[in-house]
Amino acid sequence: MSDDTPPAKSTSTRLSRLRNWLSLSGAVLSFSAFFAFVLLFAVDLMAAHANPYMGILAYVVAPMFLLLGLAMVIAGYILETRRVRKGLADDDSHLILHVNLARKRDRRLLVGFVGGSLGFIFLTAFGSYETYHLMETNSFCGETCHTPMEPEYKAYQHSAHANVDCVACHIGPGTTAYIRTKINGVKQMYHEVMGDFDRPIKIRNPNLRLAQETCQTCHWSQKHIGDVHKTFKHFLSDEANTPFTVQMILKVGGSDPVKGPVQGIHSHMNVSNKIEFIHTDEDRLSIPWVRVTDSNGKVTEYRTEEFKDDISKHEIRNMDCMDCHNRPSHKFLSPNAAVDQSMANGRIDPSIPWAKKNVVKALVQNYATREEAQQKIEASLRADYPNEKRVDSLIAEAKAIYKVNFFPEMKADWRAHPDYIGHKDSNGCFRCHDGKHLASDGKTSIKGSDCNACHIIVSQGAGKELEKYAPAGVPFIHIDSEFSDPSCADCHNGQAQAE
Ligand code: HEC
Ligand code: HEC
Ligand code: HEC
Ligand code: HEC
Ligand code: HEC
Ligand code: HEC
Known part of the structure; x- marks a missing residue:
């Protein structure tokens, strides 16, 4: 401690140093964050399926704001202490927040601050609740985490389960599932940010929920088919x-x-x-x-x-x-099966000679990226059909097949996920x-x-x-x-x- 330490103050005077705008805003922020945490926790506890990414909101984002708020409280206190030490003032009168209810300006300020704070707390709660709901949606599961989930999301949209929520199959009920889901959610978000997720992604025993807890909540094993x-x-x-x-x-x-x-x-x-x-x-x-x-x-x-x-x-x-x-719900067709399907449905004209062979050949090559695939598929078919009028539609369909069944960036296709x-x-x-x-x-x-x-x-x-x-x-x-x-x-x- 340096010599110019001001004479010891009573605790109440020290505490009064918290009465500055920075510390007060920090306190409001911390309180809102805490409130949001309690709310999210309660909502999630009552929900049918634990949401993996809620953990990020409740256990990462909310506490971060809580800590930020506390840091603001402390920073306000330190700045204030410095001011006092510098002798800018040694009594309460210097405090920015010296509210005197007798003064009209102060009354307005106080009302503004309290109103603003309540509004902020309300918006935080509302915002986190809305975010929570957003995180439950299939588009959140499938699109937000764009690259890693894209193959499964694309395949899902044309499956028998296109109207079944991702969470219905991927997240079971129960406390263990709850905790595991939370940890996984944070882990996945981390890998998404770092870009070091597995390619291809494999969800295997024991990470996939048991059929009793997922499939059999809608289907039953005795059903006579x-x-x-x-x-x-x-x-x-x-x-x-x-x-x-x-x-x-x-x-x-x-x-x-x-x-x-x-x-x-x-x-x-x-x-x-x-x-x-x-x-x-x-x-x-x-x-x-x-x-x-x-x-x-x-x-x-x-x-x-x-x-x-x-x-x-x-x-x-x-x-x-x-x-x-x-x-x-995530079926990737083999090139053979996909071309058969397109021909059977008239999207590839079976009267184009060697169409089956040539389209399959263009699709099965190893491509590093989708862009490369799109270019080379086109080049390959153009070379096969120099004088064929229908080649454009053939190319378009080949590219369309590739788009929903092959994901070179994720190394996901029918071979990786048979x-x-x-x-x-x-x-x-x-x-x-x-x-x-x-x-x-x-x-x-x-x-x-x-x-x-x-x-x-x-x-x-x-x-x-x-x-x-x-x-x-x-x-x-x-x-x-x-x-x-x-x-x-x-x-x-x-x-x-x-x-
Ligand atoms: C009808 C149940 C069901 C639904 C609905 C469902 N999945 Fe799956 N999912 C599975 C099963 C079963 C596997 C495991 C596949 C395996 O073992 O090969 C899986 C695997 C995955 C994988 C691991 C990679 C892979 O292809 O095996 C990802 C990623 C995935 N699902 C994401 C999603 C997303 C995103 C949604 C929602 C858009 C979703 N799932 C909806 C049942 C489902
Ligand atoms: C939320 C309810 C729900 C869950 C959970 C669910 N399914 Fe289904 N499943 C359906 C519905 C609804 C259909 C019928 C869709 C249709 O034909 O319109 C269906 C259809 C199917 C079919 C027929 C598919 C086809 O291609 O015609 C199979 C097989 C199937 N489900 C297996 C599973 C398996 C395996 C799981 C667990 C991984 C599962 N389901 C989880 C609701 C569900
Ligand atoms: C031994 C493998 C096997 C197991 C285990 C199995 N299935 Fe199937 N299931 C089949 C086959 C094969 C079909 C025929 C349809 C096909 O080939 O796509 C089928 C058909 C179905 C159908 C669709 C029937 C239709 O009308 O087209 C549903 C729904 C279904 N299974 C649900 C389930 C559920 C739920 C379970 C678990 C309780 C289950 N299956 C376990 C092999 C299996
Ligand atoms: C020795 C290799 C070999 C074995 C083993 C084999 N196949 Fe094939 N299969 C082929 C070839 C080659 C073709 C012709 C592909 C073409 O003309 O497009 C073919 C064609 C087919 C076709 C029709 C067209 C197509 O491309 O899908 C079906 C269906 C089929 N096989 C099913 C089976 C079944 C089921 C078995 C096992 C009982 C089997 N194959 C075993 C090599 C084999
Ligand atoms: C253990 C049961 C089982 C046995 C044994 C079996 N199959 Fe199959 N087979 C299936 C099922 C299930 C399917 C339907 C797959 C589907 O729905 O996609 C199938 C499909 C097929 C298909 C149609 C495949 C296609 O893509 O055109 C052929 C052909 C076939 N089987 C031939 C055979 C031959 C030949 C044998 C004897 C070597 C045989 N199967 C033995 C269960 C069996
Ligand atoms: C994990 C091993 C395993 C797999 C995979 C499997 N089965 Fe089986 N399956 C069995 C066993 C074991 C039995 C009982 C046979 C016995 O008692 O000898 C059986 C019995 C059957 C039976 C009754 C046979 C009879 O004559 O009583 C059928 C039909 C059958 N399976 C079809 C399928 C089909 C279709 C598939 C693929 C979709 C499949 N199984 C996959 C192990 C398996």
């Missing part, structure tokens, strides 16, 4: 873009004995059958061990020949909806139903590994052939010969780009 008729329209990569259609009846079934037998594809629902498995990779593509417990409590374990591990070394997962429906619902582009069902998972006798494989277990093909081909309906099912004709081997994804997964 029965047979589902599906048509797959393809075009071959030949000069004529020869159409090839497969029509099949999928035995989805169900688990409600009142409506029908408990069987079919949906018999994995853990209602009468309980199915558990071990996966040795993050994407759950490699599943070397499976255990079934049937309604009588009979347990059967299946494992692949190569898998010799002691199962206690691995985490065992209960099979649920998302082990098959892993892309319920769909497990079938078995053509990824092993999907054949992760287990490949006939190579054997029971302890070394012979019996998982039931349902033959081509008619899950579906029957009722017609295939083109034109007149499609009118021949085979209710008992026919063997699959692959291009031109019968084919019944579970190796589809080896060729169709896009790795070899053999398509």
Whole structure:
């Protein structure tokens, strides 16, 4: 302490140094921030789904303003103390805020200050509440965090769940979910700002909420669906873009004995059958061990020949909806499937020679950015069709396909996020139903590994052939010969780009 320290003041005089505009505004700011925090906390606690980004408002932004306010209070105090030390004044009379209610000016000032402060507090509360609501919207989830969420948002907009909120699937109820969600929200915001988020983003067990807490709040596992008729329209990569259609009846079934037998594809629902498995990779593509417990409590374990591990070394997962429906709202089409879809819907004219082959070829190249892709797709098709009048529409459609299915900046496409619902582009069902998972006798494989277990093909081909309906099912004709081997994804997964 220097010599010119003024004589010790009583506490009340020291406190009176807080009576300056800076300190007072700081106090109002801190109070508003605190108020906003309490409000946000209460709103969020009562909401059906914890909002990941609310944590940022309540635990980062609000406290920042609280601290700023407190800093202003202290700064006001220090400045005031300095003034006193400099001997500018040694009594209260110097204080800027020396309110004398007898003076009209002071009365006005006071009313103005109190009114302004109340208004500020109200606006803060209103503002944070509105911000909170904004953060709940799908466009906030999908658009604000532009680059990282764009692929999922684009795919979502054309999915069966386009009207289901992101939070309904991504955020479950409960305290643990609540806390985890908050921490994740702050982490994600940090990575967004730093730009060092994962590319591609993977949300995997245990970060994805369980199906019971998400899907099954709208769907129920017993629901009897029965047979589902599906048509797959393809075009071959030949000069004529020869159409090839497969029509099949999928035995989805169900688990409600009142409506029908408990069987079919949906018999994995853990209602009468309980199915558990071990996966040795993050994407759950490699599943070397499976255990079934049937309604009588009979347990059967299946494992692949190569898998010799002691199962206690691995985490065992209960099979649920998302082990098959892993892309319920973010499906990225393979170039093959996307071009087939465009042709089937008339957006690509199948009478343009080699259109299927050439568009797929332009789409599957590795591009570093979208701009590069747009330019090179155009260049590639222009080179393929120097004299074709319809080339402009072909280019436009190829670019449109690229835009919603490929996101080179995020490294997101059908290869990074394969769909497990079938078995053509990824092993999907054949992760287990490949006939190579054997029971302890070394012979019996998982039931349902033959081509008619899950579906029957009722017609295939083109034109007149499609009118021949085979209710008992026919063997699959692959291009031109019968084919019944579970190796589809080896060729169709896009790795070899053999398509
Ligand atoms: C019907 C449920 C559902 C809805 C609605 C939903 N998601 Fe997803 N989302 C999922 C599932 C399931 C996965 C995990 C996919 C997997 O394991 O392959 C996922 C994965 C993701 C991923 C990780 C990357 C990826 O593609 O696997 C992101 C990012 C994502 N969702 C964002 C969103 C956004 C943003 C919205 C809203 C615009 C949204 N989700 C709406 C179910 C949903
Ligand atoms: C908020 C309610 C809600 C939630 C949560 C929800 N869904 Fe759905 N889902 C729907 C509705 C509604 C439809 C029907 C849309 C239509 O056909 O109009 C639907 C349709 C589907 C379909 C048929 C899809 C198709 O392509 O025709 C599947 C499969 C499905 N949901 C699976 C899931 C899975 C898996 C989850 C959890 C990851 C989930 N849903 C979560 C409401 C929901
Ligand atoms: C063993 C894999 C598997 C599991 C597990 C599974 N599904 Fe399915 N589900 C299918 C297949 C295959 C279809 C047929 C439709 C298709 O291929 O797109 C289907 C169809 C559906 C449909 C649409 C039926 C229609 O009318 O088109 C809904 C809804 C659905 N599933 C919901 C669920 C829910 C909810 C769960 C979890 C309780 C679940 N599924 C678990 C494989 C599965
Ligand atoms: C995690 C491994 C696993 C995956 C993945 C899987 N299943 Fe299964 N599935 C099983 C097991 C185990 C059974 C019970 C078979 C048994 O008792 O031997 C079963 C039974 C079935 C049955 C009943 C077979 C019968 O004859 O009783 C059908 C149909 C079926 N699955 C279809 C599918 C479809 C379609 C898919 C992909 C969408 C799929 N499964 C994915 C493990 C799996
Ligand atoms: C474990 C169940 C299961 C088995 C076994 C199975 N499939 Fe499939 N298959 C499916 C499902 C589910 C789909 C529908 C995928 C979808 O909805 O996109 C499908 C789709 C198909 C398609 C249409 C795919 C397309 O894009 O055109 C063909 C063809 C096909 N399967 C042939 C076969 C052949 C051949 C076998 C025997 C080697 C076989 N399946 C065995 C479940 C199975
Ligand atoms: C040895 C590699 C290979 C295997 C294994 C294979 N395919 Fe193919 N598949 C091809 C080729 C090559 C074509 C022709 C592509 C074209 O003309 O566009 C094709 C064409 C198809 C088509 C029609 C057109 C298209 O491009 O989608 C379907 C459907 C199909 N395969 C389904 C399957 C199914 C289902 C399986 C497994 C049961 C399977 N394939 C196994 C290589 C393979």
